[in-house]
Structures are given as structure tokens and as C-alpha cells.
Amino acid sequence: MDEEKNTQPVTQEVEAKPGRSLWGDAFHRLRKDKFAVMSFVIIVIYLFVAILSGLDWIAYNYDKQHFKRDKNGKETTELDDYSKPSLGHWRKTDVPGRDVYIPGHLLGTDVQGRDVFQRVVQGTWISLYVALIMSMIYIVIAVFLGALAGYFGGWVDDLIQWFYQTTASIPGLLLIIALTFVLGKGLGNVAIALGVVGWVGLCRLMRAEFLKHKGRDYVLAARAQGAGSFRIMFRHILPNTFHIVIISFSLGFVNAIMGEVTLTFIGLGAKPEQPSWGRMISDARAELARDPAVWWPIVGATTGMFIVCLAFNILGDALRDALDPKLKE
């Protein structure tokens, strides 16, 4: 061994370029997945629409009531109730060559003559707002408690396990209903209730991951360097388990959107005048029973919900594939 004193390793093996982190790597893989990119674009469009309507830049007049027009295209004082979807049309007037364009309602109007399309757009804001608040709440609770339970073990683990097992053993919907009775109705409270109830699944996953990682060599190495428990938990282990949070966020978003719809449907979420998707679907009970059936509000609301939920589902699966270190090609 003495003869071949070779302390100069082959440094040319990797040429000097800025390194690419595992996150960068995952992003690169994700970019190659066409469906994931499409889903991402759809979600971005939704976000954009949601923010714009939240700021009242578009669809701000979702509660503007429309009046019936006479044959000259002039608005009458009679309220327009349900009207079918239309692109609008030209109407002949008494004066030749002076036809007027009557703008239609892309998705018709509802019982009070309000434009359904604008209400659907405004519903995007409500849904994403609820989903975002819920996700923030449950992710913070789940990550924090899961990390503590998995890392420290012992009585901390026992206590947290008991806590989430108790939460999980109460039927979710009942607990949410109970919580909204305590907090009061309304979208914000529905979001909080969904978040407070929805953390158990992610917490279990995080606990298992922290349990798995805390004995790994890189964690021991960090401890040997003098790193404290919180530094190890949140600077070392969390980045290695964060892909689970991202996937859970993406798939959980769907639950939040549907949760809002469900709770509004049973009368706990949005107020009657609020244009939430759940409210529109709830109203459809009566509308579909009419003859001829009024189908456009529910079609508008469910289509809006379906597309964004599908996009989140596809993106969630693609993220799982891209971020899971075991599935690397």
C-alpha cells in the first residue's frame, strides 16, 4: 500500500458545474411528463382566475340581476329568471339596419337572473380559498406532531398517537359538523374545521418517516457535529420527507374542494348569496326537478370542480413519481 500513495483522486470524474439538487432533479423529471405539465398549467390558470376574481377584477358582478329585454333589446323591469345558456344573438329592431346584439349568458342565468358563468368563476376563488386555508392548517399540525412523535418516541409518541387515534375514531363528517356548530357557519370556519379534522393521515405518514430516518447515518452524523434535535428534525429529516407533504397537499386539495361542496350542500358552508360551487350544487336539487330541468348551474359548477380536481389528482400522482427517490430511473 505504501508504494501507491495516491492521495490525488480523479477529480475529473464530475466536471465542474453547479450541482443539481434532488429537487431540481425531480422538477426536471416532472417537466417531461406531458399530463403533469398540462395539469400544472390548468391549476395555474385556476389560481390566476381565482385571484383575479378574489380581487374583483373579473366576475365582480356575479350577483348582478338581469332583466328581461323587450323586442327592441331594451331592458324591462321584469326580472329575468332561469334562462338557457346562449352566446347571444342579433335581434331585428323596428329601424332597419339598426339590429342590436343581445349578449347571452354563456351558462344561462339562475333563478334570480344572475349570470351562472360569473358565479362559477367566483366559485373558483371560494374553493381555492377554503382549500388553501385547510391545507395550511392540517399540514402544519400533521408535520409538527408527526415529527415530534417519530423523532422523540417514548411518551411524546404515545401521547400524540393517542391524540390522533382519538381524532380518527370519530366520524370525520360528524366532527366537522360539531366544529362548525362551535365556530359558527361560514366558509372560513368550514376551512378551519376541515383542517383540524384532516391532519391524521399525513401525521401518521410523517411519524413513520421520522421514525425511519432518525436512525440513519446522516442523522447520526449531524448529531455528532453537535446539531440539536430541532435542527435535525427540520433541517435534516424534513427535507428528506417533504415530498410526502407535497403529494399530500396536492391530493388533499381535492378533498378540501369537495369538502367545501359537501358541507355547503348540507347547509354549513357558504351563505345562500355566496356563489360557491357547493351552493350551486345544493340549489340544483330543486332545479333539476323542474320541467324542463334547469341543468346549467349544476353543470357549470361540477365542470369547474371536476377539471381542477382531475388536474390536482394527475399532478399529485406525477409528483409522487417524480419525488419518490425509490422510483428514480
Added chain:
Amino acid sequence: MQKVKAEPILDVEGLKTYFPIKRGILKRTVGWLKAVDDVSFFIRPGETLGLVGESGCGKTTCARSIIRLVEPTDGEIIFKGKNVREIPESEMRELRRDMQIIFQDPYASLNPRMSVTSIVGEGLRIHEMQPWSEIRARVGDLLEEVGLSRTFVNRYPHEFSGGQRQRIGIARALALNPEFIICDEAVSALDVSIQAQIINLLEDLQSQRGFAYLFIAHDLSVVEHISDRVAVMYLGKIVETATSEDLYRDPRHPYTIALLNAVPVPDPTRKKEVKRLRGQVPTLASLPKGCRFHPRCERKTGQCEQEEPPAVDLGNGHVVYCHECKK
């Protein structure tokens, strides 16, 4: 290599690390797994102590107990005059600057989500609170010291080969300028050619910086090359300690002899009579009475089955724990 007989930097006395064996729903402790059972040794500044033994004999647990990555059950670990087991965690953190560890598996010991700067500079960040820009420069120096290019500071572990990763692990151990480094099978996971490079690197660093090593391995030829003294471990106990020269020239304990016999000789024409060890290694959970080695020993007597062997001092620091090895 003759070292000045200085006060030991590390003095381990009667170290015991037991793990409880828990059974049933109530998790009652039904027994103890004696991973390290009454181990004593010392290391002087600038010296290398080799610790050898087969897989599962407690080498790694012993190493981790010393820097309290595993809590020892009993015994004294005196490092630089302080008992590692008794000081509070805050003081322990300070002490960790002076004792570092290099891990066996270079793939598991580097955090895959962190850049080389963050990995190597972690200790500097924790202990000296320097800004990252300064840390990056120092990490660059350390990388050059371990034979890597300083342009690697922004890379991530998965971009490196095993040997390069181990060099990063070494750079991390060097960052806080420790006086004592534990090499826990630091070369066992590497190719033979890379092993030689890493061992030479470790030796060069030792001669430049003068720290002490506890060098753990299961390969006697590797240990012979780097160690001043060697301790042989079997089932949680040290069975023989001697200077490297003495141990290889004149091994006494039947287990040491068997281990040395098992080292392959790179000479195809030479036919050696290999004395194989018979029998199974007992589990650490149910150890044999008396000498732990007796079920596999050829020279055992009735005494070996009943009494724990005493320490037999053969002079020049050569100590063997065996009834039959008395002069």
C-alpha cells in the same frame, strides 16, 4: 512508530452498552442484549488504536457509545479529563467539536438533500455561527485537503462516487479541527484500490494534524497497516490488546490466532493450512457462561466453562483475556 507516552486523550473504563429486549403488548423487558460488555481501553494523543472483530461483536456500538450517539449503560468514558457520560448535553455539544466520527457507508452518511457546503460546513455553522459565504471558502479548503476539487462546494452527494463521498465524510470530520476521530469501518464499503487511497489520506492527515484515531475494521490487514496498537473484540468484550507489531508477530488468544489465519495471503503457490473456527457465534442475548469464546475454542478446559478469564499481562502493553494463555 514510537509515540511519546503521553496522558491518554481518551480513557474508556468498563464501558457497557445494553439494549433491552422487549416482548409482549406491555413491552416488558425480558432480557438484555449485551452489545458492549465491560470494555476498557485508552488512546493517547496522535495514536491509532485498531479495533477488530467480526460483524455483530459490538465494535460500532462501542464507537457510538463513546460519542454518545448511543447512550451507554455503565462505565466511564474520560475524554480530555471529562467524563462524557456525566456532562450535560450543552457541554457535550462543545465536546463534540473535539471528537468526530467517519461512518462506514458513504451513501447513507451524507444527507442527500444538502449541498456539500451544508454537509461539511454544518459544524462550523453550529459552533462558530459564521456566514455561509465564509463557510463556503473554508469548505473549499477542506475539500482540497482531502483531495477533492474546491469547485465541488455546490454539488450534491448523489453526483459523487463512493470514494469521493467518503472524502466528503472525512472533510466533515475535519471541519471542526478535532483531536480524536473515530473511523467506524471507514473503508470497509469501498473498493480495494480506493481503500488504499483513503487509508493513505487518513495517515497523511494524521501526520499533518496529529489527531488520534480509533480505527474500527473487520479486516486485519487494513488495521495492521494503520494502527499503533490493536484491540481484538469478541462478543462485546476485548479479548486481546497489544501493539500492532506484537499482535501480528505473537498472537496469543485462540480467537486472534484464528482471525489471523483467516487473512487471505496473496500468493497462489502458497498452500496454507487454515485452522477454521468451528461452531456458531452465540447471540449477544444469550451469552455462554465463563469465557465467551469457549464453545468454539480448541484449548478450552473446565475452568473456561465456569469462570470469566482474567487479564493476563504479557508486558509491553500486551494484555490477553484467557485462562490458557498464562505464561
